[in-house]
Amino acid sequence: MQPLQIVENIYDVGVQDWAVRDFHGYKTERGATYNSYLIMDEKITLIDTVKAPFTEELLRNISKVTPLESIECIVINHVEPDHSGAMPALAKACPKAKFYITMQGKNEAIQHYGDIFDFEVVKDGATLNIGKRTLTFASMAMLHWPDSMATYSAYDRILFSNDAFGQHYATSKRFDYDVDYGELFYEARKYFANILWPYAKLIERAFMKLSALDFTMIAPSHGVIWKRYIPEILKAYLDWGKGVQDGSLVIAYDSMWGGTEKLARAIARGAANAGVVVKMFKMGATPNSTVAAELFTASGFLAGSSTLNCSMLPNMGSLLIYLKGLGAKGKKAAAFGTFGWGGGAQKDMEELLEKSCFDAVEPGFNCKWTPQEADLEKAEQYGYDFALSLKK
Numbered sequence: 187m188q189p190l191q192i193v194e195n196i197y198d199v200g201v202q203d204w205a206v207r208d209f210h211g212y213k214t215e216r217g218a219t220y221n222s223y224l225i226m227d228e229k230i231t232l233i234d235t236v237k238a239p240f241t242e243e244l245l246r247n248i249s250k251v252t253p254l255e256s257i258e259c260i261v262i263n264h265v266e267p268d269h270s271g272a273m274p275a276l277a278k279a280c281p282k283a284k285f286y287i288t289m290q291g292k293n294e295a296i297q298h299y300g301d302i303f304d305f306e307v308v309k310d311g312a313t314l315n316i317g318k319r320t321l322t323f324a325s326m327a328m329l330h331w332p333d334s335m336a337t338y339s340a341y342d343r344i345l346f347s348n349d350a351f352g353q354h355y356a357t358s359k360r361f362d363y364d365v366d367y368g369e370l371f372y373e374a375r376k377y378f379a380n381i382l383w384p385y386a387k388l389i390e391r392a393f394m395k396l397s398a399l400d401f402t403m404i405a406p407s408h409g410v411i412w413k414r415y416i417p418e419i420l421k422a423y424l425d426w427g428k429g430v431q432d433g434s435l436v437i438a439y440d441s442m443w444g445g446t447e448k449l450a451r452a453i454a455r456g457a458a459n460a461g462v463v464v465k466m467f468k469m470g471a472t473p474n475s476t477v478a479a480e481l482f483t484a485s486g487f488l489a490g491s492s493t494l495n496c497s498m499l500p501n502m503g504s505l506l507i508y509l510k511g512l513g514a515k516g517k518k519a520a521a522f523g524t525f526g527w528g529g530g531a532q533k534d535m536e537e538l539l540e541k542s543c544f545d546a547v548e549p550g551f552n553c554k555w556t557p558q559e560a561d562l563e564k565a566e567q568y569g570y571d572f573a574l575s576l577k578k
């Protein structure tokens with residue numbers, strides 16, 4: 187059977203990775219896809235490749251449409267190995283093929299795979315005529331690597347956006363209207379939070395460039411293709427790029443003997459009484475990337491930990507270091523927890539929160555050993571007051 191044509195003469199030859207659950211620390215509960223598109227024009231062209239273990243499947247998919255040796259152009263929008271892993275095999279199987287790539291991408295690909303490719307370096311705005319179609323390359327530098335670019339086909343009105351607009355979402359359906367809307371937008375948001383958050387401020391500038399293009403389909407390199415919900419995903423990206431917040435409070439904690447968990451629950455009750463949406467996560471039981479997906483659009487963050495050996499519990503260290511990498515700007519944050527004979531967790535968490543670029547690290551809350559009724563009352567009040575401060 188031939189692969190699906192997303193429009194006439196453009197085939198979806200990529201692969202579903204149903205099994206992957208960890209994408210460099212990003213927990214992919216719904217798997218992933220590595221999308222690759224084959225354009226059957228006078229010069230047969232492949233847009234992006236797949237992760238190395240799926241090379242054979244990519245070659246097989248292509249062979250169902252055309253002999254591998256007929257490919258003349260291979261566009262490499264981004265060299266991260268989830269998109270470039272099949273490059274060496276393609277260089278062998280497609281002897282006529284030129285690889286169209288940015289200068290940064292070329293340098294990187296040589297570092298990954300050796301100097302084995304026939305490269306044509308393309309700059310922002312460069313074009314490539316492949317017959318009926320002229321492809322235009324648009325630099326998307328730092329969205330999310332220096333080499334990133336998108337490719338536009340005016341003939342088909344398709345933007346091949348690579349990582350932008352992607353979702354880690356393995357599904358047998360290929361278009362946005364074929365999958366659950368809530369699931370799709372959750373996965374798109376989670377993807378933005380965990381992949382693009384550090385570069386969010388570059389989104390608006392990239393959009394000014396893309397807005398000159400007339401597209402009716404966005405074909406990313408991960409997840410489903412945007413067709414019906416293009417205005418919705420464009421608006422979401424603009425909002426996410428600007429850091430628009432929804433007023434909610436995220437509480438993430440870990441607890442040694444249950445005392446910090448009691449505080450977390452009391453703080454959450456207080457915050458909820460102030461009318462704020464609270465999302466609470468116990469670390470160790472929750473992936474860091476799930477917390478990032480919620481914190482990304484939240485207004486406040488409370489990190490809780492018992493003190494262990496004069497510092498925080500390791501699960502909280504893992505979360506805060508992950509968030510430091512993402513650079514969680516524009517949110518109020520504070521730390522809370524219990525301790526025994528000497529503290530340490532709160533101070534260490536506050537230091538990491540500051541390094542994570544949280545705008546304001548507010549006074550925290552703690553108590554000794556197991557919180558008693560009076561402590562829980564104070565914790566509820568603390569949660570109430572912290573939540574109210576998010577509304578100001």
Ligand code: FEO
Pocket residue numbers: 264266268269330331349407408
């Ligand atoms: Fe999907 Fe940056 O790789």
